[in-house]
Amino acid sequence: ETGVTQSPTHLIKTRGQQVTLRCSSQSGHNTVSWYQQALGQGPQFIFQYYREEENGRGNFPPRFSGLQFPNYSSELNVNALELDDSALYLCASSLDSGNSPLHFGNGTRLTVT
Protein backbone atom coordinates (compact mmCIF):
# COMPACT_ATOMS: atom_id res chain seq x y z
CA GLU A 1 0.00 0.00 0.00
CA THR A 2 1.52 3.30 -1.13
CA GLY A 3 1.18 6.17 1.31
CA VAL A 4 0.66 9.85 0.58
CA THR A 5 3.50 11.35 -1.43
CA GLN A 6 4.16 15.04 -1.96
CA SER A 7 6.45 16.88 -4.37
CA PRO A 8 8.67 18.72 -4.29
CA THR A 9 10.01 18.29 -0.76
CA HIS A 10 11.56 21.74 -0.66
CA LEU A 11 11.00 24.87 -2.74
CA ILE A 12 12.32 28.42 -2.70
CA LYS A 13 10.34 31.15 -4.44
CA THR A 14 10.44 34.91 -4.67
CA ARG A 15 7.65 37.19 -3.45
CA GLY A 16 5.05 37.71 -6.19
CA GLN A 17 5.74 34.41 -7.94
CA GLN A 18 3.34 31.50 -8.29
CA VAL A 19 3.83 27.95 -7.05
CA THR A 20 2.22 24.54 -7.62
CA LEU A 21 2.52 21.75 -5.06
CA ARG A 22 1.52 18.17 -5.84
CA CYS A 23 0.08 15.32 -3.83
CA SER A 24 -0.64 11.68 -4.62
CA SER A 25 -3.25 10.22 -2.30
CA GLN A 26 -3.07 6.84 -0.62
CA SER A 27 -4.52 3.98 -2.64
CA GLY A 28 -8.30 3.74 -2.18
CA HIS A 29 -8.68 7.26 -0.78
CA ASN A 30 -10.95 9.69 -2.65
CA THR A 31 -10.54 12.77 -0.46
CA VAL A 32 -7.57 15.10 -0.18
CA SER A 33 -7.16 17.89 2.34
CA TRP A 34 -4.45 20.55 2.35
CA TYR A 35 -3.02 22.18 5.45
CA GLN A 36 -0.50 24.96 6.05
CA GLN A 37 1.83 24.58 9.03
CA ALA A 38 3.87 27.62 9.99
CA LEU A 39 7.01 27.08 12.05
CA GLY A 40 6.15 26.22 15.65
CA GLN A 41 2.41 26.05 14.98
CA GLY A 42 -0.21 23.41 14.36
CA PRO A 43 -1.52 22.81 10.83
CA GLN A 44 -4.27 25.10 9.52
CA PHE A 45 -6.93 23.79 7.16
CA ILE A 46 -6.77 25.31 3.66
CA PHE A 47 -9.36 23.27 1.75
CA GLN A 48 -10.57 19.78 0.96
CA TYR A 49 -11.30 18.08 -2.35
CA TYR A 50 -13.75 15.20 -2.66
CA ARG A 51 -14.26 13.49 -6.01
CA GLU A 52 -12.74 16.44 -7.90
CA GLU A 53 -14.89 19.12 -6.22
CA GLU A 54 -13.91 21.56 -3.49
CA ASN A 55 -15.65 20.41 -0.31
CA GLY A 56 -14.92 22.94 2.39
CA ARG A 57 -12.46 25.79 2.69
CA GLY A 58 -10.64 27.39 5.59
CA ASN A 59 -9.82 31.05 6.13
CA PHE A 60 -7.42 31.45 3.21
CA PRO A 61 -7.61 34.06 0.40
CA PRO A 62 -8.64 33.15 -3.19
CA ARG A 63 -5.01 33.18 -4.34
CA PHE A 64 -4.87 29.73 -2.73
CA SER A 65 -6.58 27.37 -5.16
CA GLY A 66 -6.57 23.68 -5.86
CA LEU A 67 -7.48 20.86 -8.15
CA GLN A 68 -8.23 17.19 -7.79
CA PHE A 69 -7.80 14.81 -10.70
CA PRO A 70 -9.77 11.66 -11.66
CA ASN A 71 -7.08 9.50 -10.02
CA TYR A 72 -7.67 11.56 -6.81
CA SER A 73 -4.22 13.16 -6.85
CA SER A 74 -4.29 16.87 -6.13
CA GLU A 75 -2.52 20.18 -6.66
CA LEU A 76 -2.32 23.26 -4.49
CA ASN A 77 -1.63 26.51 -6.33
CA VAL A 78 -0.64 29.74 -4.66
CA ASN A 79 -0.48 32.97 -6.68
CA ALA A 80 1.22 36.26 -5.80
CA LEU A 81 3.35 34.68 -3.09
CA GLU A 82 3.89 36.65 0.10
CA LEU A 83 6.63 36.24 2.70
CA ASP A 84 4.06 34.90 5.20
CA ASP A 85 3.29 32.03 2.84
CA SER A 86 6.57 30.44 3.95
CA ALA A 87 5.49 27.24 5.69
CA LEU A 88 5.25 23.47 5.50
CA TYR A 89 2.34 22.50 3.24
CA LEU A 90 0.80 19.18 4.20
CA CYS A 91 -1.46 17.04 2.10
CA ALA A 92 -3.63 14.39 3.75
CA SER A 93 -5.84 11.80 2.13
CA SER A 94 -8.78 9.97 3.67
CA LEU A 95 -11.30 7.31 2.73
CA ASP A 96 -14.17 9.78 2.50
CA SER A 97 -15.12 13.39 3.12
CA GLY A 98 -16.43 12.83 6.61
CA ASN A 99 -14.30 12.51 9.71
CA SER A 100 -12.27 9.52 8.53
CA PRO A 101 -8.69 9.45 9.81
CA LEU A 102 -6.28 11.57 7.81
CA HIS A 103 -3.09 10.09 6.39
CA PHE A 104 -0.52 12.83 5.95
CA GLY A 105 2.34 13.12 3.53
CA ASN A 106 5.69 14.51 4.68
CA GLY A 107 4.92 17.92 3.28
CA THR A 108 6.52 20.49 1.00
CA ARG A 109 8.66 23.10 2.73
CA LEU A 110 8.07 26.41 0.89
CA THR A 111 10.35 29.36 1.52
CA VAL A 112 9.39 32.74 0.06
CA THR A 113 12.16 35.34 -0.09
Place this chain on the structure above:
Amino acid sequence: TQLLEQSPQFLSIQEGENLTVYCNSSSVFSSLQWYRQEPGEGPVLLVTVVTGGEVKKLKRLTFQFGDARKDSSLHITAAQPGDTGLYLCAGAGIGSGNTGKLIFGQGTTLQVKP
Protein backbone atom coordinates in the same frame (compact mmCIF):
# COMPACT_ATOMS: atom_id res chain seq x y z
CA THR B 1 -14.47 30.49 15.49
CA GLN B 2 -13.46 27.17 17.00
CA LEU B 3 -10.06 27.11 18.72
CA LEU B 4 -8.06 24.43 20.48
CA GLU B 5 -5.48 25.45 23.05
CA GLN B 6 -2.75 23.03 24.03
CA SER B 7 -0.63 23.20 27.13
CA PRO B 8 2.16 23.15 27.84
CA GLN B 9 3.76 24.31 24.58
CA PHE B 10 7.16 22.88 25.53
CA LEU B 11 8.09 20.07 27.88
CA SER B 12 11.58 18.74 28.65
CA ILE B 13 11.73 15.80 31.04
CA GLN B 14 13.98 12.93 32.06
CA GLU B 15 13.45 9.38 30.91
CA GLY B 16 11.07 7.55 33.24
CA GLU B 17 9.01 10.57 34.25
CA ASN B 18 5.26 10.89 33.68
CA LEU B 19 3.62 13.80 31.88
CA THR B 20 0.21 15.09 30.81
CA VAL B 21 -0.63 17.29 27.83
CA TYR B 22 -3.93 19.18 27.79
CA CYS B 23 -6.11 20.28 24.90
CA ASN B 24 -8.94 22.70 25.72
CA SER B 25 -11.70 24.51 23.85
CA SER B 26 -14.93 26.36 24.50
CA SER B 27 -16.45 24.52 21.52
CA VAL B 28 -17.90 21.05 21.28
CA PHE B 29 -16.28 18.63 18.83
CA SER B 30 -17.71 15.49 17.27
CA SER B 31 -14.37 13.77 17.81
CA LEU B 32 -10.86 14.54 18.94
CA GLN B 33 -7.73 13.13 17.39
CA TRP B 34 -4.16 13.06 18.68
CA TYR B 35 -1.20 13.08 16.32
CA ARG B 36 2.54 12.86 16.74
CA GLN B 37 4.86 14.63 14.31
CA GLU B 38 8.61 14.19 13.98
CA PRO B 39 10.92 16.70 12.25
CA GLY B 40 10.67 16.53 8.47
CA GLU B 41 7.60 14.32 8.54
CA GLY B 42 3.85 14.70 8.49
CA PRO B 43 1.66 14.08 11.56
CA VAL B 44 0.84 10.46 12.31
CA LEU B 45 -2.50 9.59 13.91
CA LEU B 46 -2.23 8.07 17.40
CA VAL B 47 -5.88 7.82 18.43
CA THR B 48 -9.40 9.12 17.84
CA VAL B 49 -11.82 9.63 20.74
CA VAL B 50 -15.49 10.09 19.96
CA THR B 51 -17.64 9.60 23.06
CA GLY B 52 -17.66 12.05 25.97
CA GLY B 53 -15.73 10.56 28.89
CA GLU B 54 -14.03 8.01 26.65
CA VAL B 55 -10.61 6.71 27.71
CA LYS B 56 -8.27 4.93 25.29
CA LYS B 57 -4.90 3.38 26.01
CA LEU B 58 -2.05 2.83 23.58
CA LYS B 59 0.78 1.10 25.47
CA ARG B 60 2.13 3.81 27.84
CA LEU B 61 -0.15 6.51 26.40
CA THR B 62 -3.61 7.21 27.86
CA PHE B 63 -6.04 9.49 26.06
CA GLN B 64 -9.20 10.94 27.57
CA PHE B 65 -12.07 12.89 26.01
CA GLY B 66 -13.90 15.27 28.34
CA ASP B 67 -17.49 14.53 29.28
CA ALA B 68 -18.69 17.63 27.40
CA ARG B 69 -16.48 16.81 24.37
CA LYS B 70 -14.71 20.16 24.66
CA ASP B 71 -11.35 19.01 26.01
CA SER B 72 -8.94 16.12 25.99
CA SER B 73 -5.74 14.97 27.66
CA LEU B 74 -2.80 12.78 26.79
CA HIS B 75 -0.91 11.12 29.64
CA ILE B 76 2.41 9.36 29.07
CA THR B 77 3.71 7.01 31.73
CA ALA B 78 7.44 6.38 32.12
CA ALA B 79 8.44 8.49 29.12
CA GLN B 80 11.20 7.19 26.84
CA PRO B 81 13.54 9.12 24.50
CA GLY B 82 11.58 7.60 21.60
CA ASP B 83 8.51 9.58 22.74
CA THR B 84 10.26 12.82 21.75
CA GLY B 85 8.28 14.77 19.17
CA LEU B 86 5.51 17.27 18.54
CA TYR B 87 2.12 16.17 19.87
CA LEU B 88 -0.93 17.70 18.21
CA CYS B 89 -4.57 17.50 19.16
CA ALA B 90 -7.16 18.08 16.44
CA GLY B 91 -10.90 18.48 16.69
CA ALA B 92 -13.49 17.58 14.08
CA GLY B 93 -16.29 20.14 14.06
CA ILE B 94 -19.99 19.43 14.26
CA GLY B 95 -22.15 20.36 11.28
CA SER B 96 -21.91 20.11 7.52
CA GLY B 97 -19.73 23.22 7.29
CA ASN B 98 -16.97 21.53 9.22
CA THR B 99 -17.09 18.11 7.64
CA GLY B 100 -13.56 16.85 7.19
CA LYS B 101 -12.00 20.07 8.43
CA LEU B 102 -9.77 19.47 11.42
CA ILE B 103 -8.92 22.26 13.84
CA PHE B 104 -5.45 21.72 15.28
CA GLY B 105 -3.98 22.96 18.50
CA GLN B 106 -0.60 24.68 18.31
CA GLY B 107 1.16 21.56 19.52
CA THR B 108 3.27 20.44 22.46
CA THR B 109 6.96 19.85 21.83
CA LEU B 110 8.14 17.03 24.07
CA GLN B 111 11.80 16.28 24.69
CA VAL B 112 12.67 13.19 26.74
CA LYS B 113 16.29 13.12 27.84
CA PRO B 114 18.04 9.79 28.52
